[in-house]
Amino acid sequence: MTMTCYVAGTPVQNDAVLEVKSPYDNRVVGTVTLATASHVEQAIAAALKGGKKLTRYDRFSILDKARHLLLERKERFAQTISAESGLAIREANYETGRAHDVLLFAAMESLKDDGQIFSCDISPQGKARKIFTLREPLALAACITPFNHPLNQVVHKLAPALAVGTPVILKPSEKTPLTAILLTELLYEAGLPHYMLSTLLGPTNEIAEPLVKDPRIDIVSFTGSVAVGKRIAASAGYKKVILELGGNDPLIIMEDADLDTAVHLAAEGSFRNSGQRCTAVKRILVHEKIKDAFLEKFLQKTKEYTCGDPADPETRVGTVIDEAAAIYLENVVNKAVQQGAKVLYGGKRTGALLEPTVITDVPRDADMVMHESFGPLAPVLTFKDIDDAIALSNSTAYGLSSGIVTHNMDYALRFIKELKVGTVNINEVPGYRIESSPFGGIKDSGLGIKEGVIEAMKCFTYVKTFSLPW
Numbered sequence: 001m002t003m004t005c006y007v008a009g010t011p012v013q014n015d016a017v018l019e020v021k022s023p024y025d026n027r028v029v030g031t032v033t034l035a036t037a038s039h040v041e042q043a044i045a046a047a048l049k050g051g052k053k054l055t056r057y058d059r060f061s062i063l064d065k066a067r068h069l070l071l072e073r074k075e076r077f078a079q080t081i082s083a084e085s086g087l088a089i090r091e092a093n094y095e096t097g098r099a100h101d102v103l104l105f106a107a108m109e110s111l112k113d114d115g116q117i118f119s120c121d122i123s124p125q126g127k128a129r130k131i132f133t134l135r136e137p138l139a140l141a142a143c144i145t146p147f148n149h150p151l152n153q154v155v156h157k158l159a160p161a162l163a164v165g166t167p168v169i170l171k172p173s174e175k176t177p178l179t180a181i182l183l184t185e186l187l188y189e190a191g192l193p194h195y196m197l198s199t200l201l202g203p204t205n206e207i208a209e210p211l212v213k214d215p216r217i218d219i220v221s222f223t224g225s226v227a228v229g230k231r232i233a234a235s236a237g238y239k240k241v242i243l244e245l246g247g248n249d250p251l252i253i254m255e256d257a258d259l260d261t262a263v264h265l266a267a268e269g270s271f272r273n274s275g276q277r278c279t280a281v282k283r284i285l286v287h288e289k290i291k292d293a294f295l296e297k298f299l300q301k302t303k304e305y306t307c308g309d310p311a312d313p314e315t316r317v318g319t320v321i322d323e324a325a326a327i328y329l330e331n332v333v334n335k336a337v338q339q340g341a342k343v344l345y346g347g348k349r350t351g352a353l354l355e356p357t358v359i360t361d362v363p364r365d366a367d368m369v370m371h372e373s374f375g376p377l378a379p380v381l382t383f384k385d386i387d388d389a390i391a392l393s394n395s396t397a398y399g400l401s402s403g404i405v406t407h408n409m410d411y412a413l414r415f416i417k418e419l420k421v422g423t424v425n426i427n428e429v430p431g432y433r434i435e436s437s438p439f440g441g442i443k444d445s446g447l448g449i450k451e452g453v454i455e456a457m458k459c460f461t462y463v464k465t466f467s468l469p470w
């Protein structure tokens, strides 16, 4: 696959080319002609110059056409996701379905009216006027995305922005750029005016950092690590900043839990997408009374998550993003073992392939408990009662999401009220959502500004208020 960055629909010319390699077998799966600082200038100028103004129906039609094109090409997209990220092809197929939903929901939302009306004669101070609101697109958005869902992370930025008519300069991950460029080409083909989208990759100090700092850009919408997110927050200056950062989500299993449900959710949450979801289960917290029964079933279940060639439809767990990430995770496990933890299953690494790994007796202050481990690790910790579970859950710097397994409504309500997180899912994995529901974290996981199609569309607009005598 030979691909290029795009400045407002025009392929860039440059000698610098990025080779994208399969994390599984290191073969070159594609190349991308990179952009330079001058392409950033050209992309900003093209977006601000603008072009055909899109009606709601135009925006609907483009997103709906894009959705149909994605359905037609879903195998190609899935194969590209899997080849460049090492994710199992079954996960990549699932991701194309999610991306389809994002386009569908954004198309639907683009047709809806988004204004409000306030009658002013509703108090003694009032009078016969009406106040109205409408939403106006921003001049320009910079969207920066991570590697872990090469399609879905990108479409979650582009579709809401385009649905409200805000032009975007996209900076996808250098680890998974091919899918992002395929999507860029698909959107042009769906009728998107070229000024509305540029896709640029290149040295951080020439592309990403200047975009973040540029005062002509109204919003930086970033999904990625806490460290980079905080750097962006410090350097973006006077503009909107959306930060969707790392997670360290717990699955909390109470003593009344249905064990089969708990085991299913623990395995799906920990191992799907090679554990590389911001909302993957990163800590399994089990009531001490049921730890042994849970572990027995969980170990059996884990055996079903076979790890291997991502292109094999039977493979459940592909690689992590690269060998360096796998070595990092291996070291995290070894360090926990030195602190007294026991590996009950898995733990073997071959290149970037890391087996789903179940670890028990993990100290509460181990790295894998306190920090995000972005891979198929399942550390199991125990707690003695709900107070202890809430304290343990809240004990890290993160606050993205959570899953609780219980039938006890009192427990459920306490978790909903007392967990310091953006989402609480009862009898579901922390990652459960639909693509239009509000999504996002607090503490180090984000500033509490939600994404999801509907909330993201709000982020990509300004509200204008106007009033009329009535």
Ligand code: NAP
Binding pocket: 144, 145, 146, 147, 148, 153, 171, 172, 173, 174, 175, 204, 208, 209, 212, 223, 224, 225, 226, 228, 229, 231, 232, 244, 245, 246, 247, 277, 278, 279, 372, 374, 400, 440, 441, 445, 446
């Ligand atoms: P990352 O290293 O932070 O990179 C994310 C993006 O930021 C990449 O496009 C990267 O470009 C770019 N970048 C790097 N340095 C930058 C800088 N100084 N200024 C501006 N942009 C810069 O994250 P990742 O490793 O790709 O992704 C994994 C992380 O994302 C995990 O922590 C995960 O939890 C988090 N995540 C969060 C959510 C959420 O919704 N909360 C969702 C998914 C993932 P290069 O590729 O060129 O380095």
